[in-house]
Amino acid sequence: MIEVKNLNVFYGKNEILKDICFSLNKGEIICVLGENGAGKSTLLKALLKLIPIKNGKVLIDDNDLKILDSKKLSRFISYIPQIHFPAFDYKVIDVILMGNYSKKDGFFYKTTNEDYEKSVEILKTLGISYLKDKNYRQISGGERQLVLIARALLQANNYIFMDEPVANLDYGNQLKIMEICNSLKKKI
Structure with missing residues (x-):
C-alpha cells in the first residue's frame, strides 16, 4: 500500500501541492485529474523523489520514502x-x-x-x-x-x-x- 499523508511540495516559494492525502492499494487504479498546471505531474515527481517534498509523509509498503534511495525505490x-x-x-x-x-x-x-x-x-x-x-x-x-x-x-x-x-x-x-x-x- 502507498500512503500519502499531508504532502506539501514547493517550487521555490510557491506552494504547488498542499496537504495531499490518499492511499493506494496494490492492484488498484487511480487517476489524478486537474487543469494544466494543477500539479498532477508534480505529484508524480514528488512520489518518485525527482523533486523534494517540503512536508508530509509517504509510505510505500511500510517503507518511508525519505529513506529509500532511487535504486530501492525502483524495486517498488x-x-x-x-x-x-x-x-x-x-x-x-x-x-x-x-x-x-x-x-x-x-x-x-x-x-x-x-x-x-x-x-x-x-x-x-x-x-x-x-x-x-x-x-x-x-x-x-x-x-x-x-x-x-x-x-x-x-x-x-x-x-x-x-x-x-x-x-x-x-x-x-x-x-x-x-x-x-x-x-x-x-x-x-
Whole structure:
C-alpha cells in the first residue's frame, strides 16, 4: 500500500501541492485529474523523489520514502513518463531490458537469457513482437507507450505510475493502453 499523508511540495516559494492525502492499494487504479498546471505531474515527481517534498509523509509498503534511495525505490515503483525520447536510438528490446536497473549490483548489469526471454514474452502478450528489433526512436508514440509498459512489466513491481499515458495518441492506441491498464491491475 502507498500512503500519502499531508504532502506539501514547493517550487521555490510557491506552494504547488498542499496537504495531499490518499492511499493506494496494490492492484488498484487511480487517476489524478486537474487543469494544466494543477500539479498532477508534480505529484508524480514528488512520489518518485525527482523533486523534494517540503512536508508530509509517504509510505510505500511500510517503507518511508525519505529513506529509500532511487535504486530501492525502483524495486517498488515502475514509472512511465508522458514523453520518453532517449538520446540514443536503442533497439526496442534494449529499452525494455533497461527496466532491470534495480537488479544491478554495480554500475553495469549483464542481461540474462531469462530476462531476454521474459521480455520477448511480454512483447508477445502486448501484441507488439514485431517491434523487438526496431529502433525505438523510429516507432510511433503509441508504440513507444506500449514499449514502456513492457519495460514496466519486466520490472514486475507492485506499482506502476504513468504520466498521461494516452496523451497525443490516436483513438485506437488510447483504447489499447486503457485495456492493458485494466488487465494489469489483475496481475499486479
